[in-house]
Amino acid sequence: MADHDRMNDLEAEHEGFILHGAVVYSRDAKTLEAADDAYLICVDGLSKGVFSGIPEEYAGLPVHDLWDKLILPGFVDLHVHAPQYQFRSLGTDMELLEWLDTYVFREEASYSDLEYAERAYDLFVEDLYTGPTTRACVFATTDPDATLGLMDMLEETGLKTFVGKVNMDRNAPDYYVEDTEDSLAETYAFLDAVCESGYENTQPILTPRFTPACTRKLMDGLGRIAAERHLPVQSHLSENRREIEWVSELEKDAAFYGETYDRSGLFGSNGKCVMAHCVWSTEDEIALLKKRGVFIAHCPDSNLNLSSGIAPAKRYLEEGMRIGLGSDVAAGSTTSMFAAVRSAIQSSKARWRMFDESVKPLTFPEAFYMATKGGGAFFGQVGSFEEGYEFDALIIDDEPLSSMLDASGRIHAAERAERVMYLADDRHIAGKYVAGRQLF
Numbered sequence: 203m204a205d206h207d208r209m210n211d212l213e214a215e216h217e218g219f220i221l222h223g224a225v226v227y228s229r230d231a232k233t234l235e236a237a238d239d240a241y242l243i244c245v246d247g248l249s250k251g252v253f254s255g256i257p258e259e260y261a262g263l264p265v266h267d268l269w270d271k272l273i274l275p276g277f278v279d280l281h282v283h284a285p286q287y288q289f290r291s292l293g294t295d296m297e298l299l300e301w302l303d304t305y306v307f308r309e310e311a312s313y314s315d316l317e318y319a320e321r322a323y324d325l326f327v328e329d330l331y332t333g334p335t336t337r338a339c340v341f342a343t344t345d346p347d348a349t350l351g352l353m354d355m356l357e358e359t360g361l362k363t364f365v366g367k368v369n370m371d372r373n374a375p376d377y378y379v380e381d382t383e384d385s386l387a388e389t390y391a392f393l394d395a396v397c398e399s400g401y402e403n404t405q406p407i408l409t410p411r412f413t414p415a416c417t418r419k420l421m422d423g424l425g426r427i428a429a430e431r432h433l434p435v436q437s438h439l440s441e442n443r444r445e446i447e448w449v450s451e452l453e454k455d456a457a458f459y460g461e462t463y464d465r466s467g468l469f470g471s472n473g474k475c476v477m478a479h480c481v482w483s484t485e486d487e488i489a490l491l492k493k494r495g496v497f498i499a500h501c502p503d504s505n506l507n508l509s510s511g512i513a514p515a516k517r518y519l520e521e522g523m524r525i526g527l528g529s530d531v532a533a534g535s536t537t538s539m540f541a542a543v544r545s546a547i548q549s550s551k552a553r554w555r556m557f558d559e560s561v562k563p564l565t566f567p568e569a570f571y572m573a574t575k576g577g578g579a580f581f582g583q584v585g586s587f588e589e590g591y592e593f594d595a596l597i598i599d600d601e602p603l604s605s606m607l608d609a610s611g612r613i614h615a616a617e618r619a620e621r622v623m624y625l626a627d628d629r630h631i632a633g634k635y636v637a638g639r640q641l642f
């Protein structure tokens with residue numbers, strides 16, 4: 203068989219392409235790989251790696267030349283509330299519990315009006331689609347129909363998401379609290395409806411709001427569902443001091459907050475559990491998170507806005523815990539994961555300088571890692587361009603951010619990526635791929 207026939211066969215069997223530009227990605231938390239002029243190869247939705255020239259075996263694949271553009275992995279938002287998008291950046295003079303009572307419950311309750319939900323979720327989904335996020339763990343509301351509507355919209359975008367119908371059966375206003383049995387029954391019905399929908403990109407995740415809003419009976423019921431259906435879990439943990447005190451008053455049998463999830467089988471069922479915050483986790487709680495392999499969604503912007511504190515993210519990272527970043531909109535002001543990277547670095551510096559010199563500040567490579575490969579691990583082999591990783595990529599047009607240093611060749615790919623975290627927004631995102639599929 204002639205060479206070109208063999209090549210045509212390869213192309214027919216395998217869909218692939220090559221992106222040519224500056225490429226930056228994480229190998230691990232300490233190692234940021236950066237190349238000014240590289241070829242990034244995608245075959246069948248997976249990365250084949252980053253090369254300085256085109257390897258022989260891929261010579262037949264189409265090459266997209268993006269000379270002056272920067273190619274980054276897609277960003278992973280491990281914690282975001284879709285129904286809070288409308289009031290993002292409002293009300294942050296309050297702390298968590300007051301903020302929930304004043305803003306959150308009322309707004310989330312309004313999503314049982316499906317027409318309102320559709321309009322509001324459409325704006326959230328559009329924002330996620332055009333921004334740096336390629337994968338996300340999303341809280342919806344208690345309303346299963348509105349949540350299914352959100353999932354329909356997310357499915358259409360091609361973004362990969364876990365979406366949860368929220369469960370909460372105590373300590374919430376009458377208009378937004380569920381009966382325990384109804385909450386469990388609606389969760390089963392919701393999960394059945396998701397199965398019937400045959401989504402490709404959108405998966406369900408069990409979502410007890412947090413211990414103050416969930417009885418033991420509800421938690422146990424959700425733990426049974428997690429085990430029966432092999433489902434992942436997301437919730438909040440040790441975010442705010444008053445919240446933690448409240449948990450110790452409500453759950454006297456638990457030695458620490460995290461135990462209230464673990465005793466119901468909600469920590470690390472199926473190896474997949476993500477807890478937002480862990481700002482004030484005790485040594486016992488940290489040991490349990492480690493033992494169960496729970497992912498931590500570090501949400502620095504939210505933790506600053508609600509005066510929750512600053513989580514010791516660097517310590518978690520150095521101890522080999524699983525950790526990524528979350529926007530936590532609306533407690534976080536923006537869905538932009540560039541902002542989350544920036545906020546993680548800046549807040550870690552304040553924490554270090556002001557009150558704990560034992561935990562060093564996060565470096566740029568560490569924060570970049572958390573926002574990509576660290577959080578990506580919740581989705582599988584995601585968040586890097588190493589061979590075998592799902593091909594999620596952002597094409598960044600950072601020309602508008604360039605300075606005289608670029609013109610004189612004194613800025614290279616890694617520095618361009620760092621600058622993007624501080625200066626870029628959606629306008630600089632010229633293209634986006636998820637699992638090898640180009641969204642725009």
Ligand code: GUN
Pocket residue numbers: 283298302306411412438441504530533
């Ligand atoms: N804890 C329980 N619910 C919430 C919420 O909606 N946002 C935040 N930041 N923390 C929570």
Ligand code: FE
Pocket residue numbers: 281283438478530
């Ligand atoms: Fe949250």
